[in-house]
Structure formats: C-alpha cells, structure tokens
Amino acid sequence: MEVYTDKTINILFKENKLELILKFFQNKIKLGEKINQSFFNRLLIGLEKNQDYETLLTSYSHASDNSCISIHEQTITIVIRTYLEINNLHDAFLTLTKLDESQIKKRTLILFFNYYYLNGKVDEIYEFYISNLKGKFVLNNEDYNKLLNVIFINNRKDLYFKLIGNIQGKKIIFEYPINTNFSINGCYLNQKNQCSNCNNKIKRINLSISERKILLSNLKNSYLTSDTDKELFKKFVKFVKNINNIKIVIDGGNILYFGDRKINFNSYHKLNLIIKKVLKKYDPKHVLLIIHNRHKTFIKKNFNSGVSQKIEDILKEWETKIKVYYTPFNMNDDWFIVYAGIIYHNSLIISNDLMKDHKFKIGQEIDFEDLFSKWVEISRIEFNFKNKKYNFNNTELSFPNSFSMRVQKNGDHYHIPSINGKWVCVHNI
Ligand SMILES: [Zn+2]
Ligand SMILES: [Zn+2]
Numbered sequence: 305m306e307v308y309t310d311k312t313i314n315i316l317f318k319e320n321k322l323e324l325i326l327k328f329f330q331n332k333i334k335l336g337e338k339i340n341q342s343f344f345n346r347l348l349i350g351l352e353k354n355q356d357y358e359t360l361l362t363s364y365s366h367a368s369d370n371s372c373i374s375i376h377e378q379t380i381t382i383v384i385r386t387y388l389e390i391n392n393l394h395d396a397f398l399t400l401t402k403l404d405e406s407q408i409k410k411r412t413l414i415l416f417f418n419y420y421y422l423n424g425k426v427d428e429i430y431e432f433y434i435s436n437l438k439g440k441f442v443l444n445n446e447d448y449n450k451l452l453n454v455i456f457i458n459n460r461k462d463l464y465f466k467l468i469g470n471i472q473g474k475k476i477i478f479e480y481p482i483n484t485n486f487s488i489n490g491c492y493l494n495q496k497n498q499c500s501n502c503n504n505k506i507k508r509i510n511l512s513i514s515e516r517k518i519l520l521s522n523l524k525n526s527y528l529t530s531d532t533d534k535e536l537f538k539k540f541v542k543f544v545k546n547i548n549n550i551k552i553v554i555d556g557g558n559i560l561y562f563g564d565r566k567i568n569f570n571s572y573h574k575l576n577l578i579i580k581k582v583l584k585k586y587d588p589k590h591v592l593l594i595i596h597n598r599h600k601t602f603i604k605k606n607f608n609s610g611v612s613q614k615i616e617d618i619l620k621e622w623e624t625k626i627k628v629y630y631t632p633f634n635m636n637d638d639w640f641i642v643y644a645g646i647i648y649h650n651s652l653i654i655s656n657d658l659m660k661d662h663k664f665k666i667g668q669e670i671d672f673e674d675l676f677s678k679w680v681e682i683s684r685i686e687f688n689f690k691n692k693k694y695n696f697n698n699t700e701l702s703f704p705n706s707f708s709m710r711v712q713k714n715g716d717h718y719h720i721p722s723i724n725g726k727w728v729c730v731h732n733i
Contacts, residue, residue: 322350336370348382357386375402381412388419410441421450426458442672448476468718471711478720489729497707501729504714506707516646522666527639536632550648555641555655556595572615577699591626596637654685
C-alpha cells in the first residue's frame, strides 16, 4: 500500500486521481486511523461530482463508524446533499441530527427547503420554513420566490395568507407562475400609486417610531463623545424641536462640493439652484438647509470683496426664505443632517452622499435588515445638473419612490411587488 503525504495527496487531487486517494483513505479507515478531514471532504465532493453516491455514503459511514473523522459541518452537509439527491429524506434528517443546533448553517437547511421545492411539497416546505428558517436565517429573494411559487402552483390560499403575515414589509420581487388556478391579479399602479385591480393605495413603508429612536440613540452614542460636542448638539436638538413640519433637509456641504470638489463661487450658485428647484414644489417653511459654519464665516477670507458680497447676499436670501442651520466647527455636519432627516417624520434629505460610513457606525439589524440603509433608501433625494450646465432647467432632483417595493397589506388586499412594474394583488379571504 502506497503511503501518501499531504503534498502527494494534493497532487493526486490536482490530477483528479480520486481512486488512488479513495484506496488510501479506505485503508486508513479499515485501520481506524484518523484522517485529514478537509482532504476527506474534498474526496466526498469529488465522488459527488462523479455521481458515485454509493461510494460516497459508504466511505462516510465507515469513516464515521470507525471514528476516523469528527462531526464536521461541511462533511455533514455533503452527506445530506447526497441523501437528498437520491431521495432519501429520512437519512438526510437523521444525518442532520448529528449537528448541534448552533452548528447548523443556512446552507445545510436550505438543501431540505430546495428539496421540497423541487418536489412541489407545499405543506412540507411551508412547515420547514416556519420551524427552521423563519426568524433564524436571512432568506433571499430567490428563497421567497420558491416558497411563493409552490404555494401558488398548488393553489393554497390558506398558506398564502399565513405566509404573507410573516413576510409583510419584506423586499421581495415575485415572479409569479402563469399556469396556476390561483386567482392572481397581475396589476399596475396608476399615477396615484393605486392598484389597478383593487384601487387601494400602495404605501411608502416608513421606519416605525421605535426604529427611528434606535437610530437616533445610536447616532448620539457613537458620534457625540466629548462634552463640548454634546453641548453643541443639544442646541441643535432644541432648534429642531422649535421648528415643526420640515419636509426637506438639504445637505449644503454635499452640494457645495459637487462637481469641482472644492468651494468656489459656483458652489453657492449650485446650492442656490437646488434651493430654487425645491421651492418650486415645497413651501419655504418646510425646507431646512444644514450647512457648516465655515461656509459662512470664511467667505470674506476666501473670496475677493466683489464675490464675497455676492455670496453673502445669497446667504441672506436663504436665511430670510427658508430655515438655515450652521453647524459648529470641529463637528461633522453629516450628524446634524442625518439627525434632522430621521427626526422629522416622512422628511426627505437632498444629498448625493450614500452615507455608507454612517451605516457601519449607527446602523442596526432588525429582522435581518439594516435600519439605516432602509432609512436612506426611502429618504434620499439625489441631485444632478444635466450636461454639467448650472442653470435652473438643468437642475434635476430624483426623488425616492413614493411607494415601497415591499410586501404590504392595503385595505383588504395583499400586494407583492413583481417584475416589470407589476404587482400581485390578492384579495383577503
Ligand atoms: Zn390590489
Ligand atoms: Zn376587496
């Protein structure tokens, strides 16, 4: 019997000489010797590829019976996949019980889920989802589509309504099956976001009050570290409390730096254009501009007297028309913008900043979804100057959808977003 070192086994794998490796391991198993489990897993995967399921399963059970391998999540997963491949659900489940609950990953459980899906087992897949996946693992769009598809194809309204209670608010794009008895209404939304089938309005799903509270307290805890910062921020909080009904928060700095990435007269001109554009649609008392103090304080220092006078006139005009808050030195103006955007319910912020850094600092996962990203998604207006022409007509604002592409109940109908702007509308029973 040839004895291989790790190095030679590696070479054998590269040359795809599985039989030699198999013989080598079989001999070790016979003698009850421990075997290198990552090599063993590679061997199993090789056998799986060759569809030699019988050899795979006997090698595994011998190795396991003779204690040559330990209980290893990857090994177990390969074995389960193999059992399911040969339709042996019973042994697949038996193998799963070898893992502690804490060791079980989604990649293993989803094998059972997919098995039920492929075999159209509607009660089983639903039950499996409820008891093993829901609330424990992140399901993606494909997973939800499988679940919904089986339910629709089997015309199971009862399960549909049970499921929809569990997936409300989730971002799912359902590519529904055409050939089903399930009375699906593929519908469109009109200009007022009403469903063409039931006439109910599709909502924008906002963060709840408690979710907003979480973000605001995370913001305070991670950013306001010094006493000075806390004091200065308190002033802002007071300012905010005294002004109700802000609908638009403008990220002044982001617009000033847009394009040229530096501050010049054109920066103020751009911001002025954005404000004018906003005021076409909004009452000035609903608009708050947040801008760093340095953009006011250093005007005289940075520009010649002619230009600085012009800029100061622009600032004065803003201050008389809309609400303006100058953020203090040595503090990041983003903190103020994010705070205002969150505290004013249903308000929108104008900024091209994706705010990725803040997601890491103040974001929080709730029900497998990051709250901060969820907030940015529904709250951010992007701006642009078409063809880099800085005039009113080329100033563009892209608003977020006024409805959420999320599963929702509206009136007595349930709606699931679908592809090509369609929705699935089903009447509650
Ligand atoms: Zn509808
Ligand atoms: Zn109805």
